[in-house]
Amino acid sequence: MKQPPKIAIVCEFLSVMGGAENVVLAMHKLFPDAPIYTALYDASRVPAFQDADVRTTWLQKLPRFLRKAYRLFPTLAANAFRRLDLSDYDIILTSSYLNANQVQKARPDQKIISYCHTPARYYWSHYELYRKNPAYGPLSPFIKLLMPLMVPRQRRRDYEAAQRVDVFIANSTETQRRIKKYYGRPSTVIYPPVETKRFSPARTRGDYYVTMGRQLPNKRFDLAVSACTTLGVPLKVYGNGPMHDELVALAGPTVSFYTDRFGDASDAALEEAINHAKGFIFPSDEDFGIVTVEALAAGAPVIGYRNGGTLDIVTDGETGVLFDNQTVEDVVSAIKRADTIHWFPSKLSRTATRFDAGLFATKLRKIVLDNYKG
Template identity: 45%
Template structure:
């Protein structure tokens, strides 16, 4: 029997988060599928990824992109639009950015949508959380308009959308005018369970980036004077640490096996 020729597509591989958890599950399901992505930070990602067939675009060679990929925002559509995956039987994109814009021709393209691109469709809120200067916001608006049109047109070429939640399903309908089915992302439900005993602190596990709004939790625990432990890392860490009071502790990135059950 001929093996299905399947390609996986992922926005970028320079940080760990929920999108990468989904990708790891997809690789387990389709271990022979190549992974197309804009760029791959080999030293910054788990060693297990080195066994994968990861294929990057020309963006992988741009200076500083591994640690600061946001300034290259307008280039991602160009990079993915040049990827011709029409030689596969099935393309499965794992999208929160622009990777659904790959060319597939007659090949069936299923997009597992983590969210329509946040900084394109909710730019004002994104810019406020990132504290972008007014001049930069003004300069970016025409570019955001172009990206929004590209994003919409790319979404029309997708054959089937799968949303991670009913909220994302509503966004797909609102921004793309497309129907979708909901398949929740994989969660190890057997690991996390209520326990009669507990430690006297609250725990957040997250990437520390502005749109996660960890600052709201930090401000709340500052006011309440309750202990909060934050596991995770990201470009917002320094700002959060400067905001935090004496009851808030930062652990940095913690391996899954070391997290409490």
């Protein structure tokens, strides 16, 4: 009788819950006996993994203040993954957007299956954007000088690691295009898992819009804040990050902020807000954008940038309104246009079911088992 494969799950970091971490959680639920290897782990900030067998690299032994500054040490994280001993496993399943694919095979019969959120944006698709604004606070001028010296080597190592991957899975058609462009590799698209059933779209909607996420420069929350301030319409902003103070300074009296992940910005608070929201504003150029699927599941039309993974999710005029340029003027025009369309929350919610977590599990399990010889 064929023995089930021994699987190891590998991801970059488990220190904050986001889209990539939700994918790792879904992998854990699908393969609960598989240990999760990660560079750094903060159990207090990701309680969803409390029952998982999480194993860390030597970086976990660094003093806490250095662990919190892990983004300053990309080469150390890459080296830590290369030093992992994964010889006991038949399948190495990575959830990767930066360094997880640096893992090494110990035997020729091992398979590396990479669920790729994007080829590392810092090295490839968004290098110029990050070099312009690295978002390292007072260290940014120093990082700008270092990037041209460090990135070429990291880019070369990332490419070499991609050639060792046996199977690439892309989280969107945009990521599939990048995998082909930067790595020269084919991939299969499996959309990330979304718990669509946890939302209960209200038939009667509020008068406010919602946006949410990690407040980084590339997310362009400034566009949503400025547009709603210009129009004088209510906007609820959920999340925190390096750009938070700048966003608060931009905001007019109709914009409110919710930053406590375990309080006013908890899952329950966000669900309640989106379930009744007039719409969801998503000005970012994302690899996929799980929050846009959640918005649709909650019955909120998406006002989004016509690029990246959003094109897999939102159909202009049917499930939202897309704008062509990342400018305040374009977002203002999109909000005005959305206001002229009569949206049906139940219909929007039904369109989100094609991204349900159950489909992700079924498709991923098949790929893993198809690549195990036993």
